[in-house]
Amino acid sequence: MGSISQINFQPFTNVTRSKYVFEEIKNAIFAGKLSPGTSLKELKLAKQFDVSQSIIREAIFMLEQVGLAAKIPHKGTSVTKLSDKEIKERIEIRTCLEKIACHKAIKNMNNEDFEHANKLVKDISKAQIKNLYYEASIADLNFHRYLWKKAENEILYKTLDQIATPLFSLVSVKRSINSQNLEEVMYSHEEYIKALKAGKEKRIDEIIYTHLTLSYKLAGIELD
Amino acid sequence: MGSISQINFQPFTNVTRSKYVFEEIKNAIFAGKLSPGTSLKELKLAKQFDVSQSIIREAIFMLEQVGLAAKIPHKGTSVTKLSDKEIKERIEIRTCLEKIACHKAIKNMNNEDFEHANKLVKDISKAQIKNLYYEASIADLNFHRYLWKKAENEILYKTLDQIATPLFSLVSVKRSINSQNLEEVMYSHEEYIKALKAGKEKRIDEIIYTHLTLSYKLAGIELD
DNA sequence: ATATTATATATTATCGATAATATAAAACAA
DNA sequence: TTGTTTTATATTATCGATAATATATAATAT
Numbered sequence: 001m002g003s004i005s006q007i008n009f010q011p012f013t014n015v016t017r018s019k020y021v022f023e024e025i026k027n028a029i030f031a032g033k034l035s036p037g038t039s040l041k042e043l044k045l046a047k048q049f050d051v052s053q054s055i056i057r058e059a060i061f062m063l064e065q066v067g068l069a070a071k072i073p074h075k076g077t078s079v080t081k082l083s084d085k086e087i088k089e090r091i092e093i094r095t096c097l098e099k100i101a102c103h104k105a106i107k108n109m110n111n112e113d114f115e116h117a118n119k120l121v122k123d124i125s126k127a128q129i130k131n132l133y134y135e136a137s138i139a140d141l142n143f144h145r146y147l148w149k150k151a152e153n154e155i156l157y158k159t160l161d162q163i164a165t166p167l168f169s170l171v172s173v174k175r176s177i178n179s180q181n182l183e184e185v186m187y188s189h190e191e192y193i194k195a196l197k198a199g200k201e202k203r204i205d206e207i208i209y210t211h212l213t214l215s216y217k218l219a220g221i222e223l224d
Numbered sequence: 225m226g227s228i229s230q231i232n233f234q235p236f237t238n239v240t241r242s243k244y245v246f247e248e249i250k251n252a253i254f255a256g257k258l259s260p261g262t263s264l265k266e267l268k269l270a271k272q273f274d275v276s277q278s279i280i281r282e283a284i285f286m287l288e289q290v291g292l293a294a295k296i297p298h299k300g301t302s303v304t305k306l307s308d309k310e311i312k313e314r315i316e317i318r319t320c321l322e323k324i325a326c327h328k329a330i331k332n333m334n335n336e337d338f339e340h341a342n343k344l345v346k347d348i349s350k351a352q353i354k355n356l357y358y359e360a361s362i363a364d365l366n367f368h369r370y371l372w373k374k375a376e377n378e379i380l381y382k383t384l385d386q387i388a389t390p391l392f393s394l395v396s397v398k399r400s401i402n403s404q405n406l407e408e409v410m411y412s413h414e415e416y417i418k419a420l421k422a423g424k425e426k427r428i429d430e431i432i433y434t435h436l437t438l439s440y441k442l443a444g445i446e447l448d
Numbered sequence: 449a450t451a452t453t454a455t456a457t458a459t460t461a462t463c464g465a466t467a468a469t470a471t472a473a474a475a476c477a478a
Numbered sequence: 479t480t481g482t483t484t485t486a487t488a489t490t491a492t493c494g495a496t497a498a499t500a501t502a503t504a505a506t507a508t
Contacts, residue, residue, distance in 0.1 A: 055462070155313045275493085
């Protein structure tokens with residue numbers, strides 16, 4: 001596992017080649033097809049995607065930006081392997097920012113929006129029931145992204161995305177490795193929405209803390 | 225003002241060409257030589273720096289990353305022109321994260337570190353006394369960066385840097401345009417350090433809020 | 449005159465090749 | 479053997495040129 005050569009990337013149908021390559025590699029990481037530590041050779045990837053090296057370099061820049069890849073000048077790039085310390089750091093900041101985001105989001109959400117949020121939660125459940133790790137993680141990310149978006153603070157959204165993306169990836173991969181039963185975490189998001197609808201900041205903060213702590217624990221990440 | 229052609233960039237003495245170009249353009253923006261809205265033409269810059277277009281593209285990626293440039297695919301890149309809304313958004317998130325950073329920092333700082341922080345504050349003062357806008361802003365950023373660094377949380381540092389950099393740039397430029405008297409803000413940082421040394425979180429939060437609010441107001445940015 | 453289409457120009461996006469750098473392997477000396 | 483230098487190899491960094499795309503200008507029709 002982790003070798004690039006076995007992966008079948010999708011054909012190109014995107015605005016920018018580099019953006020497309022970025023998405024494909026990102027998905028491969030989420031799906032565990034590119035495991036942490038795997039080195040991303042520019043020319044090798046260029047051949048695989050049938051694009052030039054420049055495209056790969058730009059894609060790598062984007063991967064770096066969301067914390068999925070780490071580059072060392074003149075040496076190379078590899079899929080991010082977050083240390084326990086880094087994981088904790090990210091979770092801490094994410095928790096803090098997600099609280100702010102939710103406080104803001106509920107002020108901008110009407111019934112229709114809550115309906116949509118519910119729909120996104122159902123998407124997570126659907127994937128979880130079938131034990132589809134990759135799909136569940138993507139759906140999970142989509143749900144949270146929706147809340148972040150609803151905060152209507154662009155820099156907050158972008159920041160949360162950068163900080164949390166590798167965490168979602170990590171959870172996805174760890175769960176699939178441990179063949180974890182996803183149904184255990186299902187209730188968690190329902191509670192989350194309920195708290196948001198109620199609108200009490202204190203309660204929201206609590207539930208976010210619990211939600212994040214729980215899901216990371218389930219992914220095998222110890223927090224103090 | 226804002227035309228690239230009049231600027232004398234420094235000769236190359238850096239690890240990576242793109243990193244060097246990035247730094248140079250960043251400094252030019254801070255110094256007000258590249259005002260917000262100025263478009264960054266890749267080939268034009270390539271000629272000026274006597275490097276290839278690829279180098280400029282990579283530098284632009286980096287500028288984008290710290291919020292100093294905004295790129296629209298197939299159209300071009302320009303120096304960030306933050307809207308009032310975006311400014312407020314950034315300040316809000318920065319304030320929140322800086323509080324966390326300081327709480328962490330003081331736990332890791334010994335007397336020697338506080339001495340160093342004091343030294344950095346003096347650097348700000350020196351520039352302020354001479355009304356050197358650019359130097360004062362850089363020194364200001366250095367001081368805050370030192371505190372962020374002392375939090376010993378890498379992602380927090382990186383995030384603060386991304387969020388705050390364009391704000392420092394903006395303050396620098398606005399002050400120089402208004403020919404503001406920099407001595408007015410001088411006391412602010414002394415108070416800041418005093419609060420950190422005392423170590424009371426509540427007081428630190430207050431002073432950070434005041435400090436940020438004040439300095440932005442002095443830069444002519446209205447909050448609420 | 450106005451709107452629409454065609455053409456020219458500017459600019460970014462992409463490519464393929466070369467240069468610079470780091471790593472691994474081989475040759476040599478103590 | 480061990481350590482040092484040399485050579486070969488792999489990989490990134492950089493370049494210069496072409497292709498694709500968007501914008502501005504000119505031509506044409508109504």
